[in-house]
Amino acid sequence: MQRNGKKATDLQIAICGSAGDGTIAAGDMVKRAMARAGYKVIAFDVYPPEIRGFGKCISRVRVTSEQVFSLKPKSDVLISLDDSHAIPHVGEVKDYGAVIYEDMPVTMVPEGGHISGHLLSSHLPYGVPFRELSERVTSSARSRNIAVVGYLAGLYGMPRDVFYAVISDKFKTKPAVLTKMSIQTFDAAFEVGENTFRLDEGVLKPPPKKAKHGELVMMSGNGAIAKGCMDAGLDTFFGYPITPATTIMERLAVDLPKQGKRMLQTEDEISAISAAIGAGYTGARAATATSGPGFALMSEMMGLGTMAEVPVVIFVSQRGGPSTGMPTKTEQSDLNIAVFGAAGDGQRIVLAPTNVEGCYKCAGKAFEIAERYQTPVVVLLDLYLSNRYEAVALPAKNPFAANCSKPVGKLGKDQPYHRYALTRDFISPRAIPGDKGRRHAVTGLEHDENGRPNDHTHEMMSRKRHEKLHSVVRYPGITMSKRFGDKGKVDVAIIGWGSTFGEILEAMIIARDEGIRCAAMKVVLLSPLPMEPINALLADAAEVLVPELNYEGQFANLLTGTTGRAVTRLNRVPGTPMHVEDIVDEIRRLAAKKKGRKALAAE
Amino acid sequence: MSTHSHFVIIGSGGAGSEAALIIRKRDPKCTITQITGSKLPFISRYELPRVFDGVDNWRDLLAHPPEFYDDNAITVRRNSWVDHVDAKNKKVLLRHKEEVSYDKLLVASGGGGYLPEGLREFRPLMNGLGSYEDAVKMRQALPSKGHVIMLGGDMTGLDLARTLVAVGHKVTLVAGEQLFWPHEVEEKKEKKFVTVLEAMGVKVVLGKKVMAIRKGAKGEPARRVVFDDGGGINGDAVMPFCGLMPALDFMIGANVDIERGLLVNPELKTTNDSIWAAGDVCQIWSPEENSYLFYYGWHHIKEMGEIAAINMTGGKKKISTYQDDHLYINKQGDIDSPYWMYR
Numbered sequence: 001m002q003r004n005g006k007k008a009t010d011l012q013i014a015i016c017g018s019a020g021d022g023t024i025a026a027g028d029m030v031k032r033a034m035a036r037a038g039y040k041v042i043a044f045d046v047y048p049p050e051i052r053g054f055g056k057c058i059s060r061v062r063v064t065s066e067q068v069f070s071l072k073p074k075s076d077v078l079i080s081l082d083d084s085h086a087i088p089h090v091g092e093v094k095d096y097g098a099v100i101y102e103d104m105p106v107t108m109v110p111e112g113g114h115i116s117g118h119l120l121s122s123h124l125p126y127g128v129p130f131r132e133l134s135e136r137v138t139s140s141a142r143s144r145n146i147a148v149v150g151y152l153a154g155l156y157g158m159p160r161d162v163f164y165a166v167i168s169d170k171f172k173t174k175p176a177v178l179t180k181m182s183i184q185t186f187d188a189a190f191e192v193g194e195n196t197f198r199l200d201e202g203v204l205k206p207p208p209k210k211a212k213h214g215e216l217v218m219m220s221g222n223g224a225i226a227k228g229c230m231d232a233g234l235d236t237f238f239g240y241p242i243t244p245a246t247t248i249m250e251r252l253a254v255d256l257p258k259q260g261k262r263m264l265q266t267e268d269e270i271s272a273i274s275a276a277i278g279a280g281y282t283g284a285r286a287a288t289a290t291s292g293p294g295f296a297l298m299s300e301m302m303g304l305g306t307m308a309e310v311p312v313v314i315f316v317s318q319r320g321g322p323s324t325g326m327p328t329k330t331e332q333s334d335l336n337i338a339v340f341g342a343a344g345d346g347q348r349i350v351l352a353p354t355n356v357e358g359c360y361k362c363a364g365k366a367f368e369i370a371e372r373y374q375t376p377v378v379v380l381l382d383l384y385l386s387n388r389y390e391a392v393a394l395p396a397k398n399p400f401a402a403n404c405s406k407p408v409g410k411l412g413k414d415q416p417y418h419r420y421a422l423t424r425d426f427i428s429p430r431a432i433p434g435d436k437g438r439r440h441a442v443t444g445l446e447h448d449e450n451g452r453p454n455d456h457t458h459e460m461m462s463r464k465r466h467e468k469l470h471s472v473v474r475y476p477g478i479t480m481s482k483r484f485g486d487k488g489k490v491d492v493a494i495i496g497w498g499s500t501f502g503e504i505l506e507a508m509i510i511a512r513d514e515g516i517r518c519a520a521m522k523v524v525l526l527s528p529l530p531m532e533p534i535n536a537l538l539a540d541a542a543e544v545l546v547p548e549l550n551y552e553g554q555f556a557n558l559l560t561g562t563t564g565r566a567v568t569r570l571n572r573v574p575g576t577p578m579h580v581e582d583i584v585d586e587i588r589r590l591a592a593k594k595k596g597r598k599a600l601a602a603e
Numbered sequence: 604m605s606t607h608s609h610f611v612i613i614g615s616g617g618a619g620s621e622a623a624l625i626i627r628k629r630d631p632k633c634t635i636t637q638i639t640g641s642k643l644p645f646i647s648r649y650e651l652p653r654v655f656d657g658v659d660n661w662r663d664l665l666a667h668p669p670e671f672y673d674d675n676a677i678t679v680r681r682n683s684w685v686d687h688v689d690a691k692n693k694k695v696l697l698r699h700k701e702e703v704s705y706d707k708l709l710v711a712s713g714g715g716g717y718l719p720e721g722l723r724e725f726r727p728l729m730n731g732l733g734s735y736e737d738a739v740k741m742r743q744a745l746p747s748k749g750h751v752i753m754l755g756g757d758m759t760g761l762d763l764a765r766t767l768v769a770v771g772h773k774v775t776l777v778a779g780e781q782l783f784w785p786h787e788v789e790e791k792k793e794k795k796f797v798t799v800l801e802a803m804g805v806k807v808v809l810g811k812k813v814m815a816i817r818k819g820a821k822g823e824p825a826r827r828v829v830f831d832d833g834g835g836i837n838g839d840a841v842m843p844f845c846g847l848m849p850a851l852d853f854m855i856g857a858n859v860d861i862e863r864g865l866l867v868n869p870e871l872k873t874t875n876d877s878i879w880a881a882g883d884v885c886q887i888w889s890p891e892e893n894s895y896l897f898y899y900g901w902h903h904i905k906e907m908g909e910i911a912a913i914n915m916t917g918g919k920k921k922i923s924t925y926q927d928d929h930l931y932i933n934k935q936g937d938i939d940s941p942y943w944m945y946r
Contacts, residue, residue, distance in 0.1 A: 095669070096662075102699075103682070103698070103699045104698075104699065105699060105700050107700065108700045108701070108702075109699065109700050109701040110701075111701060111702055111703060111704060113701065114697075114699055114701045116680055116681070116682060116683050116699065117636075117678065117680050117683075117701070117703075119680075119681070120669070120673065121644060121669035121670065121671075121672040121673050121679060122669035122670070124642060124643075125642055125681050125682035126642075126682070127682050127683075127699065197736040197739070197740070199642055199643060199661060199735075199736075
């Protein structure tokens with residue numbers, strides 16, 4: 001990253017170890033400390049399925065002085081806490097990057113089993129006796145991960161005080177001696193790092209300004225979802241654990257009871273959605289969270305939510321599928337089931353945030369929207385977004401409104417209440433069970449305005465359920481789509497959704513720097529689609545590119561089906577985030593294609 | 604010749620690097636592993652003075668770019684230290700507790716800077732020039748127009764002295780027994796060379812024994828060298844250049860003959876059939892002299908690497924044990940040495 005011809009801070013650190021090594025905790029300390037120091041931080045953790053509890057963990061943290069939107073495909077620093085896991089990732093270290101590893105293992109290493117034998121010639125090796133350092137201070141190797149953090153901080157001249165604060169925070173509920181020993185370990189390793197002659201080319205300049213306390217909060221996508229739920233006044237949550245959504249439930253299991261509310265782990269996903277719909281029916285703000293396989297089980301009850309017009313919010317964190325698929329790999333392949341996956345004409349609202357801050361906003365707004373439109377709202381995440389950490393600026397004032405249902409208003413004497421009354425905007429005034437004089441029936445059968453089963457109303461009611469959703473594209477306080485980059489006519493437009501948009505934005509910035517006229521659009525509202533801005537962008541674009549992490553091009557299909565415009569697809573299913581370079585290459589190719597056509601026309 | 608043998612080379616200096624390349628040329632299918640304590644790919648020690656001459660990036664000093672090793676399928680295990688060689692089982696044990704098996708082993712671990720016993724206790728107050736990192740630390744320690752006190756006066760030190768003087772530093776050489784080492788200069792000629800050296804800008808102190816090195820007093824330069832006559836000189840840094848000492852500790856118990864260096868025949872094979880040696884680490888049998896001799900200098904080192912590699916891959920080539928490497932005065936009137944002809 002260069003600014004005004006000078007190298008700006010852009011240091012990506014990957015810490016790799018085995019579950020139990022404290023890998024994720026080490027990454028967590030680095031990202032929190034760096035955010036506290038005033039840097040921009042984006043991070044992504046990968047760990048084994050919780051149900052097993054062993055295997056490879058990787059925490060990647062990108063520290064920058066300027067805002068960036070994605071991780072880099074190659075890290076500047078790789079730290080190995082377990083060589084058997086880290087060796088396959090050596091190729092992900094950039095040329096003249098650093099590899100930091102344990103050089104005093106406790107037992108014999110099998111031939112070829114030490115990472116120093118796998119480095120590329122352009123890598124800079126830093127062997128450190130982390131175990132010994134930890135044992136010297138604490139008489140135990142358990143704080144080895146803190147020694148790693150201390151060494152890293154010393155090597156790159158990171159400020160010590162922010163790490164002290166983070167370590168103190170981390171152990172604040174534990175005996176004070178733990179904090180003291182951890183800081184001593186950190187200091188001992190910091191000194192070693194500080195006195196190490198640095199030869200790699202990682203750049204970490206002093207931060208532009210230190211963040212004021214509370215200004216920026218390091219949050220994961222799932223953490224932001226949970227925070228959004230709490231700020232929106234979630235009353236109850238039902239869930240069944242599944243990677244990568246489990247941490248939403250875990251967070252809410254801690255936070256909801258503090259407010260006298262409940263989280264219940266049900267016996268399966270069918271029960272979870274059923275209970276959430278039941279709670280929504282009673283007027284509570286209710287939600288569940290799951291991943292692809294669990295969401296598939298929920299589809300029948302989703303139909304009930306649509307037919308009975310009950311608000312409920314379903315958070316779906318996508319992973320590699322179909323079936324059990326790849327629980328710890330990211331993918332964007334549940335768009336079809338989110339938009340279409342239920343029996344009958346069951347249109348619903350689908351939101352897909354593109355970053356961690358968006359997770360917070362979408363989570364809170366999803367409850368408002370579900371209430372306002374009396375229908376299930378699906379919030380689509382994916383493993384990359386769920387586990388990705390960013391420094392987020394949360395609003396000082398709670399941005400979410402309570403009770404957004406259309407009020408019933410005053411009924412005349414003997415005027416009956418119709419739960420499914422047909423209105424101009426197709427949204428019926430909503431009463432909840434127990435409201436005096438608002439007795440009504442709710443059913444999954446087709447029904448009349450009163451809620452009584454009636455097949456003859458199907459056409460009318462189908463129209464009601466569809467038409468009422470149209471105005472959601474203008475729902476206030478949430479960005480449903482946004483265009484970035486060049487205004488007016490462009491050579492290439494890139495349209496994306498979900499976590500991939502970060503890479504799209506980075507690619508667009510690179511392409512524009514190269515002189516290619518291009519624009520990017522993020523689409524947050526995936527059902528119903530915000531057609532007006534999408535059509536405007538398509539009209540401006542000579543070529544349209546849709547990068548997404550699924551094999552079929554599910555969003556491309558959706559766009560083509562609704563607009564009739566042919567698009568170029570860029571589909572990848574490696575289980576990892578899309579590479580910015582892949583998108584840039586495709587933009588270059590499309591721009592050249594447009595140029596070629598122009599030249600041909602001129603001839 | 605083409606085998607699937609594993610050639611392990613301890614050391615990545617001039618001899619080791621040359622040997623790796625020749626082995627690869629002669630045996631395209633074999634596996635080559637170089638083991639070195641250095642964090643960087645090979646930089647000749649004679650390139651290090653350039654650090655004081657404005658070279659700011661270690662990449663500009665490399666003998667070969669990193670991709671050279673990848674292109675030639677030579678694995679260089681950097682920052683790795685050999686603890687022991689198990690010649691019986693043909694294994695090299697690394698400090699981080701990993702064994703590396705070999706079919707043929709070349710020991711080319713070079714030499715570390717020799718420090719006379721009387722000076723060893725003052726090591727923390729001296730700057731070495733054994734690596735790129737040392738050179739940069741030294742440059743950082745030196746103020747503009749700083750004063751460097753050199754002890755000894757071997758040819759590596761004099762090479763650095765030329766550069767330091769050229770970039771505006773002051774150099775005082777406290778000449779020791781190692782003056783002009785490894786050249787052996789007659790007393791009569793020595794005086795002449797010292798005169799030329801002084802004309803080149805190096806102040807030479809003769810006939811004084813260093814008794815101590817101390818930190819400079821407040822407001823004075825950072826170091827003070829104290830002589831046996833009670834006098835002394837102040838400088839910003841003190842650097843010893845007292846010749847080289849073969850780095851061989853790990854070969855003790857490896858079932859090969861060692862004197863001051865590893866003893867090898869003119870084909871550079873040690874007393875073990877699977878182990879060869881090259882560079883500053885070996886003493887070669889000289890039939891002319893009827894003794895084992897060291898051979899220094901860039902061109903010898905490179906030649907030793909080449910000959911060892913040829914013989915390790917089935918060749919039969921002997922090194923010429925005739926030495927004619929004399930110190931001389933060049934056309935510009937400056938001291939010059941064949942050991943400096945590396946560029």
